[in-house]
Amino acid sequence: MPRPDHAAAIVAIGSEMLSPLRSDTNSLWITERLEAVGIRVVRKSIVGDDVGAIGAELDAAAASAPLLFTTGGLGPTADDVTVAAVSRWLGVELRRDAAFVAKIRARFEARGVRMPAVNEKQADFIVGARVLENPRGTAPGFWAAGRGVEIVVLPGVPSEMKEIMTDSVLPELAARAKGESIARRVLRIGGTGESAVEELVEPIYRKWAGHPVTILAAPGEVQLHLAVRAAPERAGEILAAMESDFREALGPRVFGRDSEDLATSVGNLLRRERKSLAVAESCTGGMISSLLTDVPGSSEYFLGGVVSYANSAKEQFLGVSPATLAAHGAVSSETALEMARGARERFGADLAAAVTGIAGPDGGSEAKPVGTVFLALADGGGAIWRKRFFGGDRTVVRRAASLAALELIRRRVAGTLAHE
Amino acid sequence: MPRPDHAAAIVAIGSEMLSPLRSDTNSLWITERLEAVGIRVVRKSIVGDDVGAIGAELDAAAASAPLLFTTGGLGPTADDVTVAAVSRWLGVELRRDAAFVAKIRARFEARGVRMPAVNEKQADFIVGARVLENPRGTAPGFWAAGRGVEIVVLPGVPSEMKEIMTDSVLPELAARAKGESIARRVLRIGGTGESAVEELVEPIYRKWAGHPVTILAAPGEVQLHLAVRAAPERAGEILAAMESDFREALGPRVFGRDSEDLATSVGNLLRRERKSLAVAESCTGGMISSLLTDVPGSSEYFLGGVVSYANSAKEQFLGVSPATLAAHGAVSSETALEMARGARERFGADLAAAVTGIAGPDGGSEAKPVGTVFLALADGGGAIWRKRFFGGDRTVVRRAASLAALELIRRRVAGTLAHE
Numbered sequence A, B: 001m002p003r004p005d006h007a008a009a010i011v012a013i014g015s016e017m018l019s020p021l022r023s024d025t026n027s028l029w030i031t032e033r034l035e036a037v038g039i040r041v042v043r044k045s046i047v048g049d050d051v052g053a054i055g056a057e058l059d060a061a062a063a064s065a066p067l068l069f070t071t072g073g074l075g076p077t078a079d080d081v082t083v084a085a086v087s088r089w090l091g092v093e094l095r096r097d098a099a100f101v102a103k104i105r106a107r108f109e110a111r112g113v114r115m116p117a118v119n120e121k122q123a124d125f126i127v128g129a130r131v132l133e134n135p136r137g138t139a140p141g142f143w144a145a146g147r148g149v150e151i152v153v154l155p156g157v158p159s160e161m162k163e164i165m166t167d168s169v170l171p172e173l174a175a176r177a178k179g180e181s182i183a184r185r186v187l188r189i190g191g192t193g194e195s196a197v198e199e200l201v202e203p204i205y206r207k208w209a210g211h212p213v214t215i216l217a218a219p220g221e222v223q224l225h226l227a228v229r230a231a232p233e234r235a236g237e238i239l240a241a242m243e244s245d246f247r248e249a250l251g252p253r254v255f256g257r258d259s260e261d262l263a264t265s266v267g268n269l270l271r272r273e274r275k276s277l278a279v280a281e282s283c284t285g286g287m288i289s290s291l292l293t294d295v296p297g298s299s300e301y302f303l304g305g306v307v308s309y310a311n312s313a314k315e316q317f318l319g320v321s322p323a324t325l326a327a328h329g330a331v332s333s334e335t336a337l338e339m340a341r342g343a344r345e346r347f348g349a350d351l352a353a354a355v356t357g358i359a360g361p362d363g364g365s366e367a368k369p370v371g372t373v374f375l376a377l378a379d380g381g382g383a384i385w386r387k388r389f390f391g392g393d394r395t396v397v398r399r400a401a402s403l404a405a406l407e408l409i410r411r412r413v414a415g416t417l418a419h420e
Helices: A026-036 A051-064 A082-090 A098-110 A117-123 A158-177 A194-207 A232-253 A262-273 A287-293 A311-318 A322-328 A333-347 A394-414 B026-036 B051-064 B082-090 B098-110 B117-123 B158-177 B194-207 B232-253 B262-273 B287-293 B311-318 B322-328 B333-347 B394-414
Strands: A007-013 A040-047 A067-071 A094-096 A124-126 A130-132 A141-146 A149-154 A181-190 A213-218 A221-230 A254-257 A277-281 A302-308 A351-357 A372-379 A382-389 B007-013 B040-047 B067-071 B094-096 B124-126 B130-132 B141-146 B149-154 B181-190 B213-218 B221-230 B254-257 B277-281 B302-308 B351-357 B372-379 B382-389
Touching: A007 A026, A007 A051, A026 A040, A026 A067, A026 A158, A026 A181, A040 A051, A040 B051, A051 A067, A051 A082, A051 A149, A051 B040, A051 B051, A082 A094, A082 A124, A082 A141, A082 A149, A098 A117, A117 A124, A124 A141, A130 A158, A141 A158, A149 A158, A181 A232, A181 A262, A181 A394, A194 A213, A194 A221, A194 A232, A194 B117, A221 A232, A232 A254, A254 A262, A262 A287, A262 A394, A277 A287, A277 A333, A287 A302, A287 A394, A287 B287, A302 A311, A302 A333, A302 B311, A311 A322, A311 A333, A311 B302, A311 B333, A322 A333, A333 A351, A333 A372, A333 A382, A333 B311, A351 A394, A372 A394, A382 A394, B007 B026, B007 B051, B026 B040, B026 B067, B026 B158, B026 B181, B040 B051, B051 B067, B051 B082, B051 B149, B082 B094, B082 B124, B082 B141, B082 B149, B098 B117, B117 B124, B124 B141, B130 B158, B141 B158, B149 B158, B181 B232, B181 B394, B194 B213, B194 B221, B194 B232, B221 B232, B232 B254, B254 B262, B262 B287, B262 B394, B277 B287, B277 B333, B287 B302, B287 B394, B302 B311, B302 B333, B311 B322, B311 B333, B322 B333, B333 B351, B333 B372, B333 B382, B351 B394, B372 B394, B382 B394
Parallel strands: A007 A040, A007 A067, A067 A149, A277 A302, A277 A351, B007 B040, B007 B067, B067 B149, B277 B302, B277 B351
Antiparallel strands: A040 B040, A094 A124, A130 A141, A141 A149, A181 A221, A181 A254, A213 A221, A302 B302, A351 A372, A372 A382, B094 B124, B130 B141, B141 B149, B181 B221, B181 B254, B213 B221, B351 B372, B372 B382
């Protein structure tokens, strides 16, 4: 495999990150900062504190990128072997730096503590490497070169790693970059499947073939991730032109970009149109309200909601008629419509949405299997309903139904959903 | 490097996971399940959707473990190249399975949709590999062998990956295991800080020094993670004895174990005591209802909730008096108490909880800064309230307030919270 320029690989070192309980988050921060100086991360890996395993990992990393980063394993204890592993991999020696031992000792003494003997190890320097000062901790980092790559060795403690990167590593990488950067944009698409999105954007893909576009399915949405590498101003221009082409192909299916989620997009539309909203939820059990109110400032347009889990609550709080419930059941278009109309009237809202369905695992029947959901929407123009079916477990059905309700609200407020 | 037995390596495939925005979480779940059958994950890595990069990664993974897992890259689009990369690495062909094409087409048609042409690719099978059925999606998984390793190829969608692992992979690995296993238990503790928990369990830590115990702070709770590696029956015995010691030290602070979260624990107690519950939420905006109804079978005890975001909704749906709102404000013990009493009466519930507070970023004052929350609880024995302060952003405050309300309900129903 040819090794790309301006590419980096990150190796996170620490046996604890191979347990089910912890994950490596340092690499996300490093990736973001590297992209800003035009370097793309092409590979990330996690290995335990083992000299052999670290060496094997450096082999693999060096085959994929000319710039390697390691995080973790710089502590004083017996498990911390990163410095030994890197120096062995490079084929250079370690040398204990007497002045640095004295510095560590002074650091401990300043806190009235005698330096434990094990800490001397943190003064073992990789011969030929640049030592990266660590103002927040005892273990320094290193910037070494050899075997056709550069290796930046960083501590695993996030605050220490970030300070060393910011002070000693990123400025130099920025100086070398001479103007290249990566600009990114995420376009978020609602109410459309992954393959349908692909068909719509296929010609645009081809037009911008030089710039990578990734299509991703996420709960309730499909995302297009665009990335442009160029000089900073130029990257922004290309990205804007790409975004414009994709938006033209996708039309009102695009509900937001980057961190703008469906609830934020609905909120922005309601604020712009000066409309208020209420919701009535059965199977989603408060999730729609919770998504809406997670947005700062939502009290401007969101009046509230009723979680009418029991049938008695549907009657008491929303005025659903017992006859409707008896004739059609709680999970029906008729009940959904009465819930929406009742919520609109009682909250005094411009618009109200309602959801009733069967989230499972129990409660399904042949006519209405688990995953059957009725959505309704009432506003000044009347009321509509939709029947949907969502595959998956209880959590998946509830989430999908909540997001479908938000998408229905969005299209109605945006004026792209007619009443029929 | 010698390759350990009972070891696995996981390769997550997807260019989006190399961006600063997304990380691989599938590997945490896989690691947990593999440990239960005595298999330790020794290496994890993430690469982009590139045939060459995936091949290089499989080389490195195969050098460190005899059992490899890949997740992701099984979709229908042009970026999805995992199946092609694995078959090339193994040196075997791909063959399009006509019967499977028909099956995918039928799946689309059942939803009234024509199969997009791109989806045919998902019927390309690795020759010689076992096909792992995917009941939740179109793309099947594979279990292939070659070049001295076994490779399990899984989709990246978590629900699909988990179902294939649970149905088709883990039972076979468990059958092979016969020797050592790792038994794990998580004890979940509510309403107590991390250092207070540490003080309570310190002597127990020392008694079981041979077995690792990790203490972890999570939103609304503290967790003790116990892990015992031994022969399967022996591991269970040791773990049970450890759990019993820790429970004795912690008493009713322990609300659950393993996947039993606070909402599940509250539900179990309500079911046991045959009590019904309703909630009234302001700043938590539906999150308490949503957490409660995420539990299967919650309709047995949960009647419903009101999200009274606007003051008018507090009056209309809960009977909070305008005089109380005018005199004390919406964020006050008086309003919280009226919300709880109103919800209890109108839902006809045995017990009702209410929350009102300032989640931010706006709305704070010197007397009631952002993070100020009033909780109230009404039942047949009367009503109580608590004032709490939570540091953090909007999302953190809302989550902390929701979990504090659940903990208050739990202690009241369990009889460990007196009325004062």
